[in-house]
Amino acid sequence: MKLVFAGTPEVAVPALDALIASDRHEVAAVVTRPDAPAGRGRRLVASPVAERAAEAGIEVLKPVKPRDEEFLARLREIAPDCCPVVAYGALLPKVALDVPARGWVNLHFSLLPAWRGAAPVQHAVMAGDEVTGASTFLIEEGLDSGPVYGVLTEEIRPTDTSGDLLTRLAFAGAGLLAATMDGIEDGTLHAVQQPHDGVTLAPKITVEDAQVNWSAPALRVDRVVRGCTPRRAPGPCSGASGSSSSRRRPSWTAPTWRPASCRRRRTTCTWAPDRTPSSCSGSSRRARSR
Incomplete structure (x- = not known):
């Protein structure tokens, strides 16, 4: 598929790298936030995603607002099949959501519908959750409320900082997002509506x-x-x-992702060629607060 990737901070770079490395998709352009002042001199600095895209020779779009006519015109000209998103940092208006044929698909660092919002990892740690994860979902106008394509689970260790956990989820989620793009392209992955119960919010800290x-x-x-x-x-x-x-260096082992239709919360899945789980084992016990 032809993709336009939207993301801004360092945590979005692993997902961009995974899509660039894919032989099934073309990252035609990247959308990111405008350069921002940084350091003592307040010099304008490009986002980590913009820097990585430039290294790869990919066109970089930096709209002040994603409803800007110049940006929308360029997006329509590129005509992407799908737009994967990781921590872009701005709300997407409906006029932008309607451009790609298969929509905008967000990688969110929680097990939706838990922790919808800007700071899901921080809230999960502060709430004492034992398990969290990542979800890919179709972006709608509501806050992280769209139907879910796939999820992966990740244990929250007793010593984890939000930075430790976010680093692991960024790399594991990169594989989840790439697999989601594959499944959308070949029609083997279908989004499942989020349940109405279990919704929690994760506003900015x-x-x-x-x-x-x-x-x-x-x-x-x-x-x-x-x-x-x-x-x-x-x-x-x-x-x-x-x-x-101070920062801590996390150790990490990649978890296995699963489609949203698989309801087990703690599980290891063996995948058939069409990414349908051929066998699952583990506990369906939901995350609980310590």
């Missing part, structure tokens, strides 16, 4: 959310610190001065 209350139980303090580490801002903080925790 605020300074108040990241404030450490040292009179709270130790478990709560630990979750706040891990959930807000590493993070450029606000980060876990104490009092007026504030202090951020």
Whole structure:
């Protein structure tokens, strides 16, 4: 398929790399946020996705708003079959959603409908969830509410920071997104509507959310610190001065993805050539808070 990839931060680069490496798809262009000031000199810097696309010789589109007429005209001219999305950073209007024949497919770092919103990984860690994952879904006008194509599960380890977990999900999710594109192209993968129950929201983390209350139980303090580490801002903080925790290097083993029709939450699936699970084993026990 001809693809236009939309993404901005470092966490989106593994998915872009996976699609570039695919021999089944052509990444015709990349959509990313405009260059932003960074560093002490506040010099304009391109996003990690823009830099990676430029290295690969891929056209980069940087609309201030995705409803800009110049951007929409170029998108229609490219005429993509599908637009995969990872952490683009702007809401897509219906006029843009209607351009690709097979829609915009988002890689979201939670097991939808849990943790819809901008900060699913941070909220999962801070809530004490034992299991999270990633989902690919068809973008609609609602907040992360579209039908789901595929999911993968990932255990949240007792020492995981949000950065540790997000790194693992970024690389595992890259494979999930590439497999989703394959399944959409050959018609072997079909989206399943999200259930109405189990919806939780994951809004952007605020300074108040990241404030450490040292009179709270130790478990709560630990979750706040891990959930807000590493993070450029606000980060876990104490009092007026504030202090951020250091980065940790995660170890990672890729999980196995499954189609949305497979309802087991903790599972290992063996895949037939058409990506239909030929056998599944594991517990269907849902994630619970520690």
